[in-house]
Amino acid sequence: MAEAIIETRGLTKNFRGFTAVSDISIRIEPGTIHALIGANGAGKTTCFNLLTKFLEPSAGSIFYKGRDITHLKPDQVARLGMVRSFQISAVFGHLSALENVKLALQRQRGESYDFWASHHRLDQHRERAMALLVDVGLGQWADTPAAELPYGRKRALELATTLALDPEVMLLDEPLAGMGTEDVGRTAELIHRVAEGRSVLMVEHNLGVVAELCDRITVLARGEVLAEGDYATVSRDPRVIESYIGGARHD
Template identity: 65%
Template sequence: MTRNDFILETKQLTREFKGFIAVDGVNLQIKRGSIHALIGPNGAGKTTVFNLLTKFLPVSSGQIIYNGQDITALKAAEVARMGMVRSFQISAVFPHLSVLENVRIGLQRKLGTSFHFWKPESSLNTLNEQAMHLLEQVDLASFAQTETVQLPYGRKRALEIATTLALDPELMLLDEPTQGMGHEDVSRVVDLIRKVSANRTVLMVEHNMNVIADLSDTITVLARGSVLAEGPYAQVSKDPRVLEAYVGTVEEAA
C-alpha cells in the first residue's frame, strides 16, 4: 500500500495541557474511500484528536498530513476549504430558517458568498435545485419548507450531514453521529452514512458498538491518549487489551 492510498495521516500527534498529555504520539493512517472509526473509553482522547485534526486545537508536536500535504500549521477554515470537514462545523445553526435555507447557506459558504446580504434573495434561488438534491440524499426533501426548530432530533442530525455535504467534502469527520438517538433514528442515520460515504472518506467517533460493527472498515482504539489497537471489528472486538480497557472503565465507574 502506497502513501497515496491514505487520505489522512498523523505522525506522533501529541497534545499537552499544562503537563497533562491528552494525546500521546498518535499515528493514524486513514485509507482513502474507507469508513474509519475512532473509539475508546471516556477520557481516551478521541475528541481531542478530532479537535487537532480539524484545527480547533493547536498541535503540541507531531504532524498531520492530508492528501500528501502537511497541514499541521493551517487554520480550521483553510483545512475545511481543502475538503476535510467536520459535521458540526457547518451544522444548521439557524433554527428559525427552513431546512432548505440552512442547506442553501452551506452551499453559499462553498461558493464564498455567505455574507453577501445585499444581494436580492432571488439570486439565491439558483442554489435551490442543488439544495433540494442534497435534501433528497438525506431523505429530507419532504421537510424542505419546515422550520428547522420543528425537526425531530434524528432529522436534525441528518440536516447537519446535508449541510456538511454542501461543502462537497472529500473527507467527512462525524463526531458521535448517533448520540442520543432512539433505535429507529440510529438505523436511519447508519443507512445515511453508508449512502453518503460513496466516493468519499469518513472518519467518525462513535460509542454505539453496533453502529461501529455495521459501518466501519477499520477501527482505531484509543486509551489514555495512545493507540491501543487497530484493525477490523472482528479483530479489535476480541483483543484482550481492548476488553480490559473497557471493562476497567466500567469497574472504576461502579
C-alpha cells in the first residue's frame, strides 16, 4: 500500500470528560480529494482542528508523509506543506484582492507581513498574484477591497491566498458554506481545478458536491468513524442513511 499523505491512528480528543472524537484512524491518499462528513456534532470540526494542530489530541498519532507530526505546532505543519482555510473567510477586508494575495506570497517566500513595506517591494509579487487571481476567476476584482467582494468571490480570494502558500495538501473547512447555487458550482469547479497535483481534505455538508468532487469520504457519527469509501459505497450504507442523510431530512 502506498504511503498516505496524512494518516491518523487512534486519534482521540476529550474535553473535561466529554469525548469529542474517539479512536479515529483514517488515511488520506496522495493526489485525492477526501471529504469528512457527518451530522452536526459528529466530530468533523474537532477532527479537522486536530489534523491542523489547532487542538492537541488526548491520545493517538498523526502522520504526514510518514512523519509523526502529533506534537508539532500549526505554523510548523504549514511549513511542511499542509495549509488550511477557515469556515469564516480569513482575508484582510481593507486591502484589495491583489494586495491580499501579494501578502500571502510574501509570507510564502519567508518574508514577514510588512504592511508598511514599499510598493516596490510588494510589487515584486504582482505578476504571480495576478496569475493566482485569474486562476480563481478574480482577475477583474483585483483592485476591489476584500470587504466589498460578494461572499462567493471572497471565498475564492481565500483559496487564492491559500494557493499562494504553494501547499502540497489543502485542508478546506466548509468551503461552500453560505453560498448560493451559482457560487457553489463555480467554487466546486475551482476546487477540482486547483486540486490537480495536490491532495485535498475538506469538511463539507453539501452532499451533491461531495458526490461529484470527492474520491473518498469518511463519515463521522458521535465522534467515531461510521463508514468510509467512495460516495456510492457510503450512500448505500444503512447506518449512514440513518445517522446522516435520514437525520438531515428531519432537521
